[in-house]
Amino acid sequence: MSTTFDAAIGAFVPALPLAVGLSGGADSTALLLACAQRWPGQVQAIHVHHGLQAAADTFVQHCTALCQRLRVPLLVQHVDARHAPGQSPEDAARIVRYKAFEAAARSQKSQAAIKSIALAQHADDQVETLLLALSRGAGVAGLASMPAQWQRAGLDWHRPLLQVSATEVRAWLRARGEVWVEDPTNADERYTRNRIRARLLPVLEAVFPAFRDTFARSAAHAGQAKALLQELAQQDLAAVGVPPQLAVLQALSPERQANVLRHWLLSSHQTTPAAAQLAELMRQIAACTTRGHRIHIKVGRGFIERRGAELDWYNPPVLD
Numbered sequence: 001m002s003t004t005f006d007a008a009i010g011a012f013v014p015a016l017p018l019a020v021g022l023s024g025g026a027d028s029t030a031l032l033l034a035c036a037q038r039w040p041g042q043v044q045a046i047h048v049h050h051g052l053q054a055a056a057d058t059f060v061q062h063c064t065a066l067c068q069r070l071r072v073p074l075l076v077q078h079v080d081a082r083h084a085p086g087q088s089p090e091d092a093a094r095i096v097r098y099k100a101f102e103a104a105a106r107s108q109k110s111q112a113a114i115k116s117i118a119l120a121q122h123a124d125d126q127v128e129t130l131l132l133a134l135s136r137g138a139g140v141a142g143l144a145s146m147p148a149q150w151q152r153a154g155l156d157w158h159r160p161l162l163q164v165s166a167t168e169v170r171a172w173l174r175a176r177g178e179v180w181v182e183d184p185t186n187a188d189e190r191y192t193r194n195r196i197r198a199r200l201l202p203v204l205e206a207v208f209p210a211f212r213d214t215f216a217r218s219a220a221h222a223g224q225a226k227a228l229l230q231e232l233a234q235q236d237l238a239a240v241g242v243p244p245q246l247a248v249l250q251a252l253s254p255e256r257q258a259n260v261l262r263h264w265l266l267s268s269h270q271t272t273p274a275a276a277q278l279a280e281l282m283r284q285i286a287a288c289t290t291r292g293h294r295i296h297i298k299v300g301r302g303f304i305e306r307r308g309a310e311l312d313w314y315n316p317p318v319l320d
Contacts, residue, residue: 017115020045044073145223147159271300
């Protein structure tokens, strides 16, 4: 019988060779099985060993046994995923995980030059991401949640299972007698995402049975708006200049000014201002009508200063 999972894999057309991010959980186990069956000899697996919990070695053992059975090459990347003070543990793990995927794709141990990487986030993960963004008052970029496809570090990245529920993934595995490893931290409700999964998704299922599809449409609409804002920001930044010229910034509407400032900070300095920081910066830009008006404000990971007719962002070194 055809399933949503089978349909998702059938619609997945990556550039080959393909690498699959394999954690050992149900979702990535199912994705690797399906891809290895569809493209024999063209698929590799990448497992990131975070070293954060005692069960990590069990994950490696499962991944190793699965890949040996499927005759799929496995690259294991060991990383230090400890988070810095003030940094979210989930954000820290995600950042090092992507770097590990990129390093594995470029590794000489890879059997062939990897062109695409597939990740196994599914429809429930997308809903959780959208709800987290809403809970934090995110803008369009946050509400766009996870893209199904993008490019990074010279690779094509895919999430082919975003239309498939967690229940459907597990049903697909059970129908084939397959097993997977359960991450113990997934039941730890100290993490907001786990509380959403355990408490909120069952309520949404009861009240709005089609919530996965409707939430996905909202995320897709936000993604389109994000792309338009990005295009406008690129045009405005070309006019404003790098570093930005105060006079040109002041001529923009508040909405376009906020959009281009966010784009400048992210594209040039890899930092994102808090809403309060951006509002204060824009207030100071509007008030900057004399040659002697000074601007010095904390924004993102550093500071913005007025230097003549321009704005400059800098991140002062930390002294020991």
